[in-house]
């Protein structure tokens with residue numbers, strides 16, 4: 001019999017307060033530690049979910065109150081008085097709606113158990129049960145079979161923590177088969193659904209991923225979508241499912257948002273292999289009690305970002321133009337970030353726990369998503385070049401999966417060993433330069449693209465004044481605030497800084513439309529507020545352009561070698 005049971009209910013949905021009961025039997029201890037996870041897998045920062053616990057109490061089966069004392073921001077000590085059975089009741093404020101949160105409202109209950117289910121550290125390996133007290137007309141989107149009325153069983157706490165669900169009367173459900181697996185698409189908040197389009201596109205990229213990696217961890221896989229009226233974009237991976245929050249709902253099947261829907265869905269599905277199965281040894285198993293530092297975030301997020309988009313292209317769901325756009329977005333994020341010369345992606349990975357999900361100090365760090373995906377492209381290219389396309393980074397992933405099947409997490413050393421066995425034997429130095437160092441990616445990127453008959457050209461995607469002066473602006477109506485100042489740019493040399501609010505240019509009220517085209521040696525006088533004081537800056541424009549990006553061009557006279565390499569890499573013919 002299951003001795004750990006969770007029960008979810010509510011009184012008034014609009015208050016967004018969830019009533020959770022945690023029933024424990026089989027207790028033999030006098031004192032017990034009780035905890036709530038401090039973070040959730042997929043977001044490598046502290047979540048501090050206990051701030052949502054409005055009240056908490058414990059009592060024995062006979063109703064006697066038991067003493068519960070808080071001992072840290074996410075743990076309590078319970079004086080059990082040697083009661084074998086007791087219950088902890090708490091009210092949880094469920095008012096955040098994103099892909100990794102818990103949300104209660106009049107139309108749905110949406111739960112990520114990792115942020116609201118208490119656990120007993122000593123009994124995490126025991127099976128547990130979850131019962132939902134929801135209206136009869138509610139359907140439940142969950143990657144588990146019902147074992148009783150609205151009741152589900154989990155092999156251990158980790159499995160429960162990894163099983164999000166949505167209970168709702170209005171959720172829509174589609175199913176399809178792809179490569180011997182059964183897939184579910186659940187949409188909450190969507191008014192009308194384009195069934196054929198969704199099934200066609202999803203089954204293609206799902207099949208392509210399975211073709212590359214082999215079987216998914218489970219026979220079935222669930223995509224749970226929270227489609228919001230407002231703009232949103234967020235996905236969180238689980239072993240047998242994913243939650244994706246996307247909006248605005250009215251635009252979901254428009255070109256741009258639908259492309260994002262495919263992009264994030266392909267990324268999250270690939271996480272079923274890469275991070276849920278293939279995982280750094282640093283995080284095997286996940287430790288919910290503290291930070292799980294890793295310098296290999298560029299693999300679990302970067303490789304996933306790269307392959308998520310590449311699978312869409314390989315499967316034909318994206319054409320070359322759509323794939324090229326995703327590639328150029330990565331290049332833009334990379335080249336616009338001067339932090340790439342300051343902080344390696346390995347250090348940035350470690351520091352996601354510190355400030356990985358906010359802009360933070362200017363030019364301090366890089367993104368594990370962006371740098372990791374470009375690194376993957378360069379590593380893949382090196383292996384392909386060395387083996388005449390007989391081997392690729394796909395083989396590295398398959399070897400990591402073979403390791404994972406034996407319960408092994410990967411390390412930097414293991415990765416180097418695998419890559420050195422396939423390609424040039426200098427991956428230690430390569431990673432030292434590009435993953436753990438801050439060497440400029442551009443020459444290596446150019447080389448990798450050239451192999452495929454592609455080239456990169458300079459691209460100016462900001463306003464001319466931003467490229468010339470070296471400032472990135474945040475513009476709202478007539479107001480222009482300096483977001484970033486490029487190192488060694490005219491603006492930086494003139495003393496400008498993040499936060500300056502522009503008020504005049506050459507003595508005339510600031511108006512972006514009035515900024516002239518700027519040529520080298522031109523002088524510019526910018527007046528700005530800084531901390532409510534007026535300062536004037538004198539800029540001398542130089543030849544260099546700042547915050548530039550790159551665009552990908554086809555080499556028109558690409559030869560047969562390049563065309564073949566392109567075909568081998570993408571599964572598609574060289575674009576015309």
Ligand SMILES: [Zn+2]
Nearest residue numbers: 267271301304
């Ligand atoms: Zn991800």
